[in-house]
Amino acid sequence: MELSTLATYHCLAFVWYFFIAYSITHVKTEEPPSEVFLYGGQWKYLTVLNLVLQAVFYGVSFLADVLRLIKKLRCAKCVISSRDLLFSVLAFPVSTFVSISFWTLYTYNRELVYPKSLDGVIPLWLNHAMHTAVFPFALLEILALPHRYPAKKKGLILLGFVAFLYISWVLWIYSVTGEWVYPLFALFSPSGLAAFFAGSLAIIVSCYNFGEFLNRMIWGQSKFSS
DSSP: OOHHHHHHHHHHHHHHHHHHHHHHHTOOOSSOOOHHHHTTGGGGOHHHHHHHHHHHHHHHHHHHHHHHHTTOHHHHHHHHHHHHHHIIIIIHHHHHHHHHHHHHHHHHHGGGTSOGGGGGTSOHHHHHHHHTTHHHHHHHHHHHSOOOOOOHHHHHHHHHHHHHHHHHHHHHHHHHHSSOSSGGGGGSOHHHHHHHHHHHHHHHHHHHHHHHHHHHHHHTTTOOOO
């Protein structure tokens, strides 16, 4: 993909995710929210956090493209390193995990993750923008240009640390409000919940490995952007 075209794509993707993140954080409902909704606002949901993550990633990617276009290669090299680390460790695994886990649980029993009452609050297009489109966007990014992945151990440690922070955030909200962020969690015993979190971590690690595999299969071992 030509650099100017790539810059245009990254700019449009950034605007898109910024718009979606803004839209979901400003959804209004006529019913008074429960304590769990009041505490932490929308920032307790992985879906919303992922939208912000994607906006940041595409913003960094656009900045890298602009720096390359104006021949600021020394600055561009640093930004590209940040872009590739952000994509490999977080942007691709989290967006893939969000899409797969949401639609799997939605198909099994939507009330566990996205109650039918939300249909009257969140438009259908916005639901698909948050939970469906994120995966094709991630795949398109891999097809658009190669990304340098970190050493496997470093990448997985960083991903695991971020996952630990989010799980801690979810548990903290429960300790304060007495309600789970997702209704699904109420079905588990403490040991069952621990097993669920461990299984989720295994899935997101698989998403990381999948992204690395695609990047290597499409671009080879040694071709990386500079």
